[in-house]
Amino acid sequence: MAKDKNAKVKRPRAVRPKGFRDYFGPEVTERAEMLTSITGVYHRYGFDPLESSAVETAEVLGRFLPDADRPNDGVFAWEDDDEGRVALRYDLTAPLARVYAQHRNTLPTPYRRYAMGPVWRNEKPGPGRFRQFYQCDADTVGSTSVAADAEICALLADTLEQVGIPPGDYLVRVNSRKVLNGVLEVMGLDSTDRRTAVLRTIDKVDKVGETGVRELLGKGRLDASGAYIDGVGLSDGQAEPVIAFLTSKGTDAPETLANLRHLIGRNETGVKGVDELEQIAELLLAQGYGPDRIDVDPGVVRGLGYYTGPVFEAELTFDILDEKGRRRQFGSVAGGGRYDDLVRRFTGQEVPATGVSIGVDRLMAALREKGRIGSQTPGPVIVTVMDRTRMADYQAMVAELRRAGVRAEVYLGNPKTFGNQLKYADTRKSPVAIIEGSDEKERGVVQIKNLTLGARLAAEIETPEEWRAQPAQKEIARGDMVDEVCAMIARTGAG
């Protein structure tokens, strides 16, 4: 008993779970602006918004994530009292398939929808590996036409340019799962498991290079951490066509397509894939998307298990400095492809679909890296508290300012030290501070202080008297306050 009484109450730790993030101020508004910009393009292309629930039944989501290093196949899942096993969505595509299957009788066909929001991945937390991130997707459900795939590629290029990435700084690369499946058929690789293993291996080509892929297709490979990674177990001869496929990019699309045709021979699936790639390339070229913006590249695989036809990836081609100060390419910011079987899982009927997903957080990181975002949210005008019994007067001032559209607030901390109020105004990047002591009140005036101008001196000033002596300060009639503040903000570009 005595022990219990003396035991300290255990305080919860104020930490967020690893792999999650908090976004403050401009990070929130900049992302909102980027999403508005992206969905503006999606809207112009005729896509309609959809927001599905964050939670789905586990069976709806299925198991399509690559490289799951967790027992739950990379999803956050739990038992629900009513619904059985449920999970947080890991992308916006699997939920779209459910929504279309559930509402197909009332939705238009083709159904063109865009969606944006967080998705969750139950990955081992680590540097740069986040467990919640934003995606912004556009998909066309119910069209078999390769024109739908080509359109998605054009949409992706237009979107990247819209958010400030010019041609030359990005490249949309297009490939086809059908061609790859053709290659696997030619090789005689029938087992689904082994095919999946090959797919996941070649998806790592950007990380481990051609030699690494060759080792991983064979016996295995010692990775950078010193751990031995088991290989798929193909012989050198078996691995050869896969490597040939990966490295079949020519100097232009016709040469690449010719290389691929040679590789797949008369395999039906493969031929169909190359034909589709050719049509996509022609459609895009006719619309002016040259190989500097969208190109056929067999090096693109995309890890997700549900793709069935063309696959796309957008990468940023400019260099950045990594955490160790080395130059490297920024890499992929968006990907997608055709997934003709995802709706059929539910309905049993063929429902073709194709789409793209933009990784908004990565895209923002890239733009920030290049200095292409960094919005200046205006800080509020601060009405200082000189006499705490006259709070109603100060509230009336901010109410007038707000009605005139000016962002404003009364200082609500402890008003005892005037210096604290100025420090607060400084932290908030306030353009203007307003001072009304008992003397000013009597004379019907207020002091307005241009903080943008006075910022340099702020650290040295401690009393209201010194403050009043500064050149960036002005005494005006109380009735002129709103007009003067508006003029001051307009003049200095602050606010």
Place this chain on the structure above:
Amino acid sequence: MAKDKNAKVKRPRAVRPKGFRDYFGPEVTERAEMLTSITGVYHRYGFDPLESSAVETAEVLGRFLPDADRPNDGVFAWEDDDEGRVALRYDLTAPLARVYAQHRNTLPTPYRRYAMGPVWRNEKPGPGRFRQFYQCDADTVGSTSVAADAEICALLADTLEQVGIPPGDYLVRVNSRKVLNGVLEVMGLDSTDRRTAVLRTIDKVDKVGETGVRELLGKGRLDASGAYIDGVGLSDGQAEPVIAFLTSKGTDAPETLANLRHLIGRNETGVKGVDELEQIAELLLAQGYGPDRIDVDPGVVRGLGYYTGPVFEAELTFDILDEKGRRRQFGSVAGGGRYDDLVRRFTGQEVPATGVSIGVDRLMAALREKGRIGSQTPGPVIVTVMDRTRMADYQAMVAELRRAGVRAEVYLGNPKTFGNQLKYADTRKSPVAIIEGSDEKERGVVQIKNLTLGARLAAEIETPEEWRAQPAQKEIARGDMVDEVCAMIARTGAG
């Protein structure tokens, strides 16, 4: 073995979990517009945005939900391999307390932040009870001043008016937990559990009325479903002050405050509470918020366990028809209050805080009910496919239209039946369809069809020839297409 082979593959059911929703088209854009409108007011008041992660450790969230009918206290929680027990946030306040405690050395004080996003409640699904919904919050952390509470009430009133609810259609009601605690102290109710039970009981006054509360404070009550709900077990004499408190609203704030003063006598907590309510009422009156907009009302309790001082609730006062066609008041759309101990849970130091949460989905439902929202998102211009080998031509047309800012798309379904293309345009509420068959192509013209005008006739037309004969159709030079479409949309107000 034979059995396995013949067993059908079990298809997943295309249903979302109960209690969750999908939002389509205008539902998404209307909510986005409302959030922009609300956060515009929050911004003008000097609040900065914050977006915290959806997942928190269970200990961070704590156990503050009222009326939990689930073993997990109303939250969705599961075991994480790295973090132990984690959960989806059930509001935006508990995560704010964590964020402030975690980042207090770098955040300004007072920290004024707004947040918006989904929250999750693990409630028993039922009609009108949703397990994911949007909140939009504003909070001031680090201010002990009642001016901060008064400001939150003013903010709430301004926000409701901004989104289209005039004074008279809403009322912000203000009460104080301190007054209530004073009443409980006067009663000699010391046990925290019993106090909590009393709080939760009086929070039900809107549902069960004064008589219901009296029964639930005593032995218990037979509810509408026929189930017997156990009471708190107070004697009639003990329950009396609680009922007196609940019903102490006078004809104006001074009378209400006098009633409360009488009720709490010299109890220190209670006196402090009434003093604070008086200051809030004075501050708000000085700013022009009369009792038709913000009023003191002891009937407001707010179920959440973490409130420590003033509590607020905004209700819509207009009548709506419920699912059974009966008139009833719409009720609460926002609530909040002061929670001075929520950050202290983490830090051990006093960090006062106050704020409000608007239930965005309920607010939208109310406005929809009153016919005050219902945006007209323009459908896309549809370029029909008359010759599927000329897809590149059609894609070029939409590219031109999009560059001119016109929402446009090529029909990507099966183009065999022209009627299907028109039906699709109809479903999408397209303002204009464009037709270019081989004949038009040869003559360098296109047909543009005003669908807004032609909508009435659409059901009767089946062939391109009939279509061309309609008066709402026009043949123009291909080179004039963009200008003519823009003019047509501008004229009919469509698009």
